[in-house]
Amino acid sequence: MKNLYREICFSLREIVNKRFGKLPILPPWGEIPPQASFGDFSTMVALKIGSYLKKGPFSIACILKEELEKRLKGIEKIEIVKPGFINLFFARKTLLDSLKVILKKKENYFSFREKRRVLIEFVSAIPTGPLSIAHGRQAVVGDIVANVLEFFGNRVVREYYLNDVGRQIDLLITSVEERMKEIEGKAFSLPQDGYWGDYVKDIAKEAIKKRPKNLKGFVLSYILNEIKKDLKKLGVRFERWVSQKELINKGKVEKVIALLERKGLAYVKDGALWFPSTKFGDDKDRVLRKSDGEFTYFASDIAYHKDKVERGFDKLINLWGPDHHGYIKRVKISLKALGFKEDILDILIIQLVKIKTKERMSRRRGTAISLSELVEDVGKDAARFYYTSRKNSSHLEFDIDKAKEASFENPLYYIQYAHARICSIFRKKGKRKLEPCWIDFLKDEKELLIIRKILQLSYCLERVYYTFEPVFLIEYLKDMANHFHKFYEERKVLGEDEKVTRARLALLEGVRIVLSCGLKLLGIEPARRM
Secondary structure (H helix, E strand, O other), X not given: OXXXXXXXXXXXXXXXXXXXXXOOOOOOOOEOOOOHHHOOEEEOHHHHHHHHHOOOHHHXXXXXXXXXXXXXXXXXXXXXXXXXXXXXXXXXXXXXXXXXXXXXXXXHHHOOOOOOEEEEEOOOOOOOOOOEHHHHHHHHHHHHHHHHHHHOOOEEEEEEEEOOOOHHHHHHHHHHHHHHHHHOOOOOOOOOOOOOOHHHHHHHHHHHHHOOOOHHHHHHHHHHHHHHHHHHHOOOOOOEEEEHHHHHHOOHHHHHHHHHHHOOOOEEEOOEEEXXXXXXXXXXXXXXXXXXXXXXXXXXXXXXXXXXXXXXXXXXXXEEOHHHOOHHHHHHHHHHHOOOOHHHEEEEEOOOEEEEOOOOOOOOOOOOOEHHHHHHHHOHHHHHHHHOOOOOOOOEEEEHHHHOOOOOOOHHHHHHHHHHHHHHHHHHHOOOOOOHHHHHHOOOHHHHHHHHHHHOHHHHHHHHHHHOOOHHHHHHHHHHHHHHHHHHHHOOOOOOOHHHHHHHHHHHHHHHHHHHHHHHHOOOOOOOOO
């Protein structure tokens, strides 16, 4: 049996294309209704079609309903609610048969096979110091988005872009040099806008010990190694590390500027070279090369994104901090100017994080907490969970005390306890097999509700896939755990009736599969004992 949610969406897309032509309707194609009385799946696609074609949505909904009834099996009924909502109700047999397939296919039931090559670039902090808690949020969101993309069959490359040239790097090196003088008892003077953190002293001490010929290379390598260690603690990996310096040294920035000049998309003013971005809707033109001959970050960004496209990726995804919001338009404009499609690039802005705790904030400074300290304090799994507990566009308050709390007030603990509880039940049951045939004995409405919740993982994952919002997976897991705990308290699983016991054990295995699948996509190890 096919995944019913996916079959509905696939059918809707085919029907729309066949009957109304290819319209710019983006997925997801429907939603889970807020009330059971509205069915298992609801779609407002008829209203969207009506809006594009300037036609009444009710008549369009009637056409869609008729076509869906021909195509879909296992639907108890399809109803239309004015002005044009279509509600679909799953038959009991469909629910039972779907659970049987889930027990056989496990998490593969919820995946599908896209064949895109996707490059996701995230974190990309300038290597001038340790990663902050804000970088940690970008790292986790990027990693989870990549996990979901891979789950749906995409070939994904995770990439970190190193801004390893420019004024900030120069200030870092000067700061290390002055700290070296200080340690050696020489006269020193730290630059006012340089780097004053304790980590600079640590680097200076190492530099004095090793006396590297290339101090700049040594410092950047040191910081990059620390960044890699922090990311590893957080369970985040990268396949590629791309250097801005390397792009420049290989002549890729010069080449893209030469290309823009040939296209008539560069001009000289006040000794600098400019890109006429106002021609493409920007509020002002942008400098490519300063009057002193130094390339701007923007020039390197153009070369970098051109390089990405030319490596053969079908989709580019960037995760940036809120201070980069103004860069979105100009980067998209530059791709358009080079002849690439603007929609090849999606840019996500990940909002800032602040810490909430009753404890002292930092062991080293007493004023701020680094990513490394946060992960050491709450653990990898809690850090990843709470980093994705709100939408990307919302500011996040990370509650350290709650993240460490071993109670049902802690949502991660609540979800993990549900998984561990099911594992404990299976240990008690002994060697009885989970045969799918026993599922037919599930007749209770609350049992069927649990199956409905299990199946809704499909809808949840598609929302994450198309919106890049991991919070939808967090909310699903909380809801699934809540329904399981209530069911377990109200219904006996290991009872006297062997048929009912075996049926409910199969039901619980379905719950365990979706909890495990969701947690793993979040990069969190499902707990088997607590």
